[in-house]
Amino acid sequence: MxxxxxxxxxxxxxxxxxxxxxxxxxxxxxxxxxxxxxxxxxxxxxxxxxxxxxxxxxxxxxxxxxxxxxxxxxxxxxxxxxxxxxxxxxxxxxxxxxxxxxxxxxxxxxxxxxxxxxxxxxxxxxxxxxxxxxxxxxxxxxxxxxxxxxxxxxxxxxxxxxxxxxxxxxxxxxxxxxxxxxxxxxxxxNQMPRQESEGNLIEFANEVMDRKGTLFIPSFSVERSQEVACVLRNANFGHKIIMDGMALKVNDIMLRHPEYLRDSKVFSDAINRSVSIRSHYERERALGEPCVVISPAGMLVGGNAIFYLQKLAMDARNGIALVSYQGEGTPGKKLLETGKIVSRGKEMSVAAEVKQFQFSxxxxxxxxxxxxxxxxxxxxxxxxxxxxxxxxxxxxxxxxxxxxxxxxxxxxxxxxx
Ligand SMILES: [Zn+2]
Missing domain, CATH: 3.60.15.10 (Ribonuclease Z/Hydroxyacylglutathione hydrolase-like)
Structure with a gap:
């Protein structure tokens, strides 16, 4: 050992x-x-x-x-x-x-x-x-x-x-x-049954879209990001889904190994229909309409999460769905427990609706x-x-x-x- x-x-x-x-x-x-x-x-x-x-x-x-x-x-x-x-x-x-x-x-x-x-x-x-x-x-x-x-x-x-x-x-x-x-x-x-978690996430995504908001889903780049994209695709979610950060490289690796997936068709469909963000310009432009943003980091530590938080956290129409485990001392845990984030050195209360979902x-x-x-x-x-x-x-x-x-x-x- x-x-x-x-x-x-x-x-x-x-x-x-x-x-x-x-x-x-x-x-x-x-x-x-x-x-x-x-x-x-x-x-x-x-x-x-x-x-x-x-x-x-x-x-x-x-x-x-x-x-x-x-x-x-x-x-x-x-x-x-x-x-x-x-x-x-x-x-x-x-x-x-x-x-x-x-x-x-x-x-x-x-x-x-x-x-x-x-x-x-x-x-x-x-x-x-x-x-x-x-x-x-x-x-x-x-x-x-x-x-x-x-x-x-x-x-x-x-x-x-x-x-x-x-x-x-x-x-x-x-x-x-x-x-x-x-x-x-x-x-x-025990975890909430997966189907229930999926249902709750889809419901939340639709609520946010109905009020013309953007839903930010910070997730781990391996697996969780793709899983969330598949869940939304499978539910025929009608709005734009944006994927960003290292999740894109993971997508490429996964697309190369379809034999390791349960249903490679659902997966490739979900990924091919999502919008990949490859530059800061595209990132700025992508948020122009109600959409879902899937981006690392899952616990809001670094990555493009900072950018999206700054853009989205202060508008009550928006939502933040935490779908990853939130470790002690991480910004994600802090957001869950206090409703606050630290942005540009200042502590701020988040106006967007924050919810957690179990996708272990x-x-x-x-x-x-x-x-x-x-x-x-x-x-x-x-x-x-x-x-x-x-x-x-x-x-x-x-x-x-x-x-x-x-x-x-x-x-x-x-x-x-
Ligand atoms: Zn593991």
């Missing part, structure tokens, strides 16, 4: 298979309010045979380039995961390159040493065989199955059991397993238990990727519900099966 023990971030698990060592994820955890980022426990590149990245989010992929500072390791992931990881890591370095221990040359080495694999494609390295299975969390995102010496490990990465409008449900047909490492992010909460890419409590109950065999369970309390409580509840031996993983802990 190298990270994500009692916390959400810096995932990393080193799996020893009779001399073959696999590193599952190697992510980063961003510090709060300017604190430096945290990394998983260090491992030497020469002690790792292969790295497997479950999905592109930086808390799972962000520290992989550090393995190329003094070494060279094969990195396996799906094509969309590799392309999106590169995009996100480069963007992370652009924002603050001096705080990280690696830079662009290491990202390039990572890409040169990367090997694309599809779901259910078995790879054999030494005494270990591994494969990715669909996780329903983000495009190209997978869970990992590792087999060695007749023992089987299943690592969920981040999992959305039921998938979404864009992604198929998670593939849980993994047979009997001996060890399960499961995420615990929302193990203690993770399984909620009900779905996590659905997954746990579908597991065959009598695995030992480790709970990770949740706050300390969620991980401990989830482990206790798993034992109660299934009889499986379960505990919250500790950093640097070694578990043998």
């Amino acid at each position: 190298l990270g994500a023990a009692g916390e959400v971030g810096r995932s990393g698990f080193l799996v020893g298979c009779n001399g073959t060592n696999l590193l599952l994820d190697y992510g980063i955890m961003f510090g709060r309010r300017g604190d430096p980022p945290k990394y998983p426990v260090h491992v030497k590149p020469r002690d790792v045979d292969s790295i497997i990245i479950t999905h592109a989010h930086l808390d799972h992929s962000g520290n992989v380039p550090s393995m190329y500072i003094s070494g060279n390791v094969d990195t396996y992931a799906t094509a969309p995961t590799l392309e999106l990881s590169k995009l996100l890591i480069e963007d992370m370095l652009k924002i603050k390159s001096n705080v990280h221990i690696f830079d662009l040359p290491e990202v390039n080495s990572m890409m040169r040493s990367s090997i694309k694999i599809g779901f259910k494609e078995k790879v054999k390295r030494g005494d270990a065989t591994f494969e990715l299975r669909e996780s329903g969390h983000v495009i190209g995102g997978g869970t990992v199955l590792v087999e060695s010496e007749g023992r089987k490990l299943f690592y969920t990465g981040d999992i959305h059991v039921r998938g979404s409008r864009m992604l198929r449900e998670a593939d849980l047909d993994v047979g009997e397993i001996d060890m399960l490492i499961t995420e615990s992010t929302y193990s203690q909460t 890419g993770h399984s909620d409590r009900t779905e996590l238990f659905e997954m746990i109950k579908s597991i065959k065999g009598d695995p030992e369970v480790l709970t990770v990727h949740g706050d300390r309390e969620s991980c401990s409580k989830f482990a206790e509840e798993i034992t109660e519900a299934t009889g499986f031996k379960a505990h919250a993983a500790q950093e640097s802990e070694v578990v043998t099966v």
Whole structure:
């Protein structure tokens, strides 16, 4: 256990298979309010045979380039995961390159040493065989199955059991397993059913359009932006939809990999009908009529969010729909809790109507238990990727519900099966 023990971030698990060592994820955890980022426990590149990245989010992929500072390791992931990881890591370095221990040359080495694999494609390295299975969390995102010496490990990465409008449900047909490492992010909460969230968002969008306003939807550029565009498209939303920022690059990557989507037709339709903003001039011009603006950043930290907030926040006809998780201390959280933003150094009350909608890419409590109950065999369970309390409580509840031996993983802990 190298990270994500009692916390959400810096995932990393080193799996020893009779001399073959696999590193599952190697992510980063961003510090709060300017604190430096945290990394998983260090491992030497020469002690790792292969790295497997479950999905592109930086808390799972962000520290992989550090393995190329003094070494060279094969990195396996799906094509969309590799392309999106590169995009996100480069963007992370652009924002603050001096705080990280690696830079662009290491990202390039990572890409040169990367090997694309599809779901259910078995790879054999030494005494270990591994494969990715669909996780329903983000495009190209997978869970990992590792087999060695007749023992089987299943690592969920981040999992959305039921998938979404864009992604198929998670593939849980993994047979009997001996060890399960499961995420615990929302193990203690249930989310509003997706259809209800979608309905509420569409209703809000129509209300804002009826009063001739503009609806600003700050969203994460991977997945959430596209999901929202698909939801509106699917509801035959009649007004202009503008997409801006890094979401556009993500759109291009996703359009190149339609086989990873639940319904590529709905997706390409939604993207092709939306208006892409490629310059400041276009951005200024686009707001001339009632429309929906989808742009990063999801928590209103940087990006073009600042521009749109300044343009839209002070008019009561407009709306702001928060569809992403809002971390403590972020401008998005502040807006939700106080109705205020800081603009040009001044704190101001927002006149636009602000609403929050649940569009999580993770399984909620009900779905996590659905997954746990579908597991065959009598695995030992480790709970990770949740706050300390969620991980401990989830482990206790798993034992109660299934009889499986379960505990919250500790950093640097070694578990043998
Ligand atoms: Zn994730």
